[in-house]
Amino acid sequence: MQRKPxxxxxxxxxxxxxxxxxxxxxxxxxxxxxxPVEITQQQQQQPTRR
Incomplete structure (x- = not known):
């Protein structure tokens, strides 16, 4: 019988x-x-306020 680790x-x-x-x-x-790393930035659209 082997012992479990x-x-x-x-x-x-x-x-x-x-x-x-x-x-x-x-x-x-x-x-x-x-x-070289190319960094791209996404533009976020701001919600329009009324």
Whole structure:
């Protein structure tokens, strides 16, 4: 009979994966930030008052 992994170890593994994923995403984000960015602005229509 095998022992089930403790909930603590599952949380530690999930937390570690979250840190690795966040670091990877930030690396991609900063690499993409070096590229030229085109900013477009949408105009909002103001409601007419009577």
């Amino acid at each position: 403790d909930l603590l170890w599952i949380l530690v593994i999930l937390f570690g994966l979250g840190i690795v994923t966040t670091g990877y995403a930030q690396g991609l984000w900063s690499a993409k930030a070096d590229a």
